[in-house]
Amino acid sequence: MSQLVTALSGGQVVSYVEKLIQQKREREQQPVCAYIYDLGALRERAQRCVSSLPDDCSLFYAVKANPDPQLIASLLPIVKGFEAASIGEIRTIREVSADVPIIFGGPGKKDAEIEEALERNVMLIHAESLHELQRIGWIAERRQQRVAILLRINLRRTLPEASITMSGRPTQFGIDEIQVPEAIRLVQSLPFVQLEGFHMHSLSNNLDARLHARMVATYLQCVQTWIQEHSLSIRYLNAGGGFGISYTDLERRFEWNDFIEELQQVLEDYRIPGVQLIFESGRYIVAHCGYYVAEVIDLKTNHDQHYAIIRGGTHHFRLPVSWQHNQPFEVIAVDDWPYPFPRTERRQTSVTIAGELCTPKDVLAHEVHVEHLRIGDVLLFHIAGAYGWTISHHDFLSHPHPHFYYINQT
The missing domain is CATH 3.20.20.10 (Alanine racemase)
Structure with a gap:
């Protein structure tokens, strides 16, 4: 599922996510899990790069970083062309433009x-x-x-x-x-x-x-x-x-x-x-325009280490485990609590952010400090626009795919 929205800038992404959470809670009782791409921020960054290049230099977008057709279409009037590493990428580009x-x-x-x-x-x-x-x-x-x-x-x-x-x-x-x-x-x-x-x-x-x-x-x-x-x-x-x-x-x-x-x-x-x-x-152009959003569905302590289990994981966003780094994120507090029993939370402690897969390698951040985190809060992962969804093992365990949303600042 994808959706195109208009008139938000990159600085308003958190507000957009908060509205998205509220809308989803009203329509369906499913944990939030999505990619969000800020197309306005993407165009602005690409234009700055292209405009500053010296004469006799040109910039192509390396599609391998993120072949989403919405991103390609946004970059089409800005970059000189596109670099493809497979016939599949060429087909995707040609669906957007017959002659670029x-x-x-x-x-x-x-x-x-x-x-x-x-x-x-x-x-x-x-x-x-x-x-x-x-x-x-x-x-x-x-x-x-x-x-x-x-x-x-x-x-x-x-x-x-x-x-x-x-x-x-x-x-x-x-x-x-x-x-x-x-x-x-x-x-x-x-x-x-x-x-x-x-x-x-x-x-x-x-x-x-x-x-x-x-x-x-x-x-x-x-x-x-x-x-x-x-x-x-x-x-x-x-x-x-x-x-x-x-x-x-x-x-x-x-x-x-x-x-x-x-x-x-x-x-x-x-x-x-x-x-x-x-x-x-590729990465330099699109990394900062993308976000991965995942709801915390459980908090637990195992062998004295705290874990947050999210709806999602490396089958959606494999880059952190592939590169063995902690993906930067922020916590978006969600006050709604639908259950009749107490809400588990963690304060001023280190938490490992793990996904829903049946493997201990499904980790997006290891022992990172959180000030306050509750079941039902949502994590907004930054710098997720490059080498995220398309390098991931989407269908391992057959979990549902994330939603895709596009902020289109005109």
């Missing part, structure tokens, strides 16, 4: 996916290996259709540390840097494949903004060398995304303005004329 630019990435593209991507008029395909490049060329020639590609390269040089590292060490992503000459020769031998540039997405969730810009300088220097050594004429360097979000230290953040300031200097020093610099961001 799409970049197709991912390390395991199947022949049928490449075929359909060409039918759906993708802008660029990231070639992740020599074998994949050969298959792209074979399919393109059979179709008599020219294909624009970027070679995804796994660099061998030292790169910054981040939550997830996909380059600078052995991984399943991209073509080894030492194979770049072979890859270029191969693509030049394929009559229906056009090398439009390179893709280097080395890090995910990096919080050091200035170091991130200097990493882009490394990319530019590498590409400049390949252009000179192989007499290339290219149009794009895709520097990936990887702009980080901290879920544990809310004072720590990726300082976008610092990144832009440093990037301006990088481009003054290393800009490649005629080459557009692409960034494909």
Whole structure:
């Protein structure tokens, strides 16, 4: 179930949740469980990012972070295009727009996916290996259709540390840097494949903004060398995304303005004329626009540790247990108590927030301090807009799915 509402801003989310709780209590006697997306806040954040980028830079939204069509539609007039990591994501994007630019990435593209991507008029395909490049060329020639590609390269040089590292060490992503000459020769031998540039997405969730810009300088220097050594004429360097979000230290953040300031200097020093610099961001754009709401259905003490059991859990929102962090939340007090017996509560103590699944791993926050928490109160989890619902094991134990609500500030 989904619902679209209008005229609320991100700062009014708590008030909106309180009204939602009241409405649900009046209509049905079921615990509250929902995702809420603030589309106005999403558009505002994306617009700030796009507006501040230097000339010859463009921002694509990495759909893997959250492929909700409402979010894609909200971003459509703001971002340059969308980066998809599967044919399913491409289909979702095309349901929203028939012609918006799409970049197709991912390390395991199947022949049928490449075929359909060409039918759906993708802008660029990231070639992740020599074998994949050969298959792209074979399919393109059979179709008599020219294909624009970027070679995804796994660099061998030292790169910054981040939550997830996909380059600078052995991984399943991209073509080894030492194979770049072979890859270029191969693509030049394929009559229906056009090398439009390179893709280097080395890090995910990096919080050091200035170091991130200097990493882009490394990319530019590498590409400049390949252009000179192989007499290339290219149009794009895709520097990936990887702009980080901290879920544990809310004072720590990726300082976008610092990144832009440093990037301006990088481009003054290393800009490649005629080459557009692409960034494909997901988490950084959508994480803060999403909330997960779950009602406390039980409070219990087990082996001297306090637990709050919620309607929901990791089958809806797997990110906290996947990344092993405590998801930040606030308590929304609900005074209504429908039962004739006393209401269990906890004051000034540590509580573990656990879900309704039959596994001890179903935990969204471990031993976190609460001032006052009662059965029937509702938890509002923040920073839940990215890698939440779609990375979760929805149907484990066949519990009902959450509702979805959209705040649409116009």
